[in-house]
Amino acid sequence: MLDAPPSRPLWLWTLADLALLLVGFFVLVQATDRRALAKGLREGFGATAPDVTPDPIPLAVAAVGFAPxxxxIQSDAGLIDFATANLxxxxxxxxxxxxxxxxxxxxPATGSADLLATDRARAVTAYLIGHGIAAGRxxxxxxxxxxxxxxxTVSFTGDPAVRTNP
Known part of the structure; x- marks a missing residue:
């Protein structure tokens, strides 16, 4: 019977793989043009660029109160006037x-604070739409x-006709 040829230990291959992954990670971290990097990764995997709107710049805030x-909505505190004036x-x-x-x-149904917060946001949104504020805004x-x-929050989102894609 023939002896198996000598080979490198398995841990050596694993160490080399880890080193290559670490080098790749540092290349991604040090990338200066992250938009180009993201675009290249998307193209490499056959994905299309998402429709991205710029982050809004907050200008003014109004608050609507709720019971525990x-x-x-307990009171709108001039919310409709605030919204129409700023839009x-x-x-x-x-x-x-x-x-x-x-x-x-x-x-009350689920015991979730996050769900209640979301319901409050939806209630205010429905209230605004019900009073003539465009849903698209x-x-x-x-x-x-x-x-x-x-x-x-009233935010400056820029010209709606201008879109930016990374």
């Missing part, structure tokens, strides 16, 4: 984010830690 555990500029939009405090301020953002409120 409720997503029913006269077509480059502005509204961003609604709901908040919940957690301790006792949770969704409103974005519901993730839940915030703003307490028992929904924050309505």
């Amino acid at each position: 555990g409720s997503a029913s 006269r500029d077509p480059r502005a939009s509204l961003r609604v984010s709901g908040g919940a405090t957690g301790a006792g301020d949770v969704d 409103i974005t519901i953002a993730s839940a915030s830690t703003a307490g028992r409120t929904a924050l309505v």
